[in-house]
Amino acid sequence: MAPAIAIKDLSKTYETGFEALKRVNLDIERGELFALLGPNGAGKTTLISIVCGLIKATGGTVKVEGHDIVTDYRAARSLIGLVPQELTTEAFETVRATVSFSRGLFGLKKDPAHVENVLRQLSLWDKRDNKIITLSGGMKRRVLIAKALAHEPRVLFLDEPTAGVDVELRRDMWEIVRGLRESGVTIILTTHYIEEAEEMADRVGVINNGEIILVEEKSELMQKLGRKRLILQLGSTISAIPDGLASYDLELSGQGDELVYTYDTHGGRTGITNLMNDLRDSGLRLKDLQTKQDSLEKIFVDLVHKD
Ligand SMILES: Nc1ncnc2c1ncn2[C@@H]1O[C@H](COP(=O)(O)OP(=O)(O)OP(=O)(O)O)[C@@H](O)[C@H]1O
Numbered sequence: 337m338a339p340a341i342a343i344k345d346l347s348k349t350y351e352t353g354f355e356a357l358k359r360v361n362l363d364i365e366r367g368e369l370f371a372l373l374g375p376n377g378a379g380k381t382t383l384i385s386i387v388c389g390l391i392k393a394t395g396g397t398v399k400v401e402g403h404d405i406v407t408d409y410r411a412a413r414s415l416i417g418l419v420p421q422e423l424t425t426e427a428f429e430t431v432r433a434t435v436s437f438s439r440g441l442f443g444l445k446k447d448p449a450h451v452e453n454v455l456r457q458l459s460l461w462d463k464r465d466n467k468i469i470t471l472s473g474g475m476k477r478r479v480l481i482a483k484a485l486a487h488e489p490r491v492l493f494l495d496e497p498t499a500g501v502d503v504e505l506r507r508d509m510w511e512i513v514r515g516l517r518e519s520g521v522t523i524i525l526t527t528h529y530i531e532e533a534e535e536m537a538d539r540v541g542v543i544n545n546g547e548i549i550l551v552e553e554k555s556e557l558m559q560k561l562g563r564k565r566l567i568l569q570l571g572s573t574i575s576a577i578p579d580g581l582a583s584y585d586l587e588l589s590g591q592g593d594e595l596v597y598t599y600d601t602h603g604g605r606t607g608i609t610n611l612m613n614d615l616r617d618s619g620l621r622l623k624d625l626q627t628k629q630d631s632l633e634k635i636f637v638d639l640v641h642k643d
Pocket residue numbers: 350351352354356374375376377378379380381382383
């Protein structure tokens with residue numbers, strides 16, 4: 337079975353000569369929730385815009401469930417829903433009319449039952465006859481999703497779905513997105529909130545300067561690149577790490593009363609047992625200890641700022 341999205345050697349050079357995408361290769365599997373992370377200007381919007389047929393690539397190919405986005409444009413496009421960042425038009429239309437109209441754009445027959453379903457799913461049914469201009473920001477975001485779902489797409493792009501929304505609404509959005517995924521829709525999400533990827537994604541891709549620098553199962557990524565720190569709270573302050581502990585990757589912090597030991601969580605030996613023995617031999621007294629795992633955010637920042 338062809339993947340939901342197959343991207344091969346995709347390049348985009350803008351008319352200014354700027355290379356926004358450099359031979360990107362990426363497959364998105366059917367039914368997965370893929371988070372695409374990258375700093376500002378990394379090429380996320382460019383990539384989505386090409387897949388959705390809004391701008392043209394300068395090299396490479398994209399297939400949506402096997403349909404080429406150039407030579408088989410209509411079929412490819414009909415499989416995709418795009419939730420853009422902002423709602424620009426239709427301020428004076430009603431919610432229901434806007435969503436029905438979006439369906440019509442794809443040449444599909446009217447289907448009030450489907451539209452009702454989508455509106456109910458997004459808790460918009462009560463607002464169906466309201467003009468969009470009268471809705472709250474959060475409701476408008478839901479309308480964007482409803483519009484994108486009107487033609488029953490199998491792949492949904494969400495471009496920064498929670499940018500600038502409050503914490504409560506963000507959680508609501510996460511629920512909605514999870515629900516969509518459970519209904520079998522493949523979801524590609526771009527986000528600046530790494531916490532969002534950490535919370536929801538099956539896989540994470542990181543794009544930087546137009547290149548995909550990493551694609552990994554989220555859980556593996558966190559295990560593989562996420563290092564743990566053991567924080568040893570000392571009973572007294574010291575001015576330097578004792579010679580007997582020089583062979584460990586230790587850092588003296590706090591007021592000189594804290595030693596931080598960084599270690600890999602995978603691989604059999606963490607070195608903690610030896611460290612504890614050597615710590616005792618060096619005469620240091622321990623007051624407390626705790627461990628901390630790197631967050632996805634820390635991993636991301638390390639990756640993107642490596643060079
Ligand atoms: N029409 C254009 N002409 C020239 N350069 C462009 C054009 N559109 C985008 N770019 C440049 O291409 C690069 C990638 O932009 P893109 O919008 O894809 O980034 P992004 O990852 O979506 O960033 P953000 O997170 O800020 O939305 C940026 O350096 C941008 O300035």
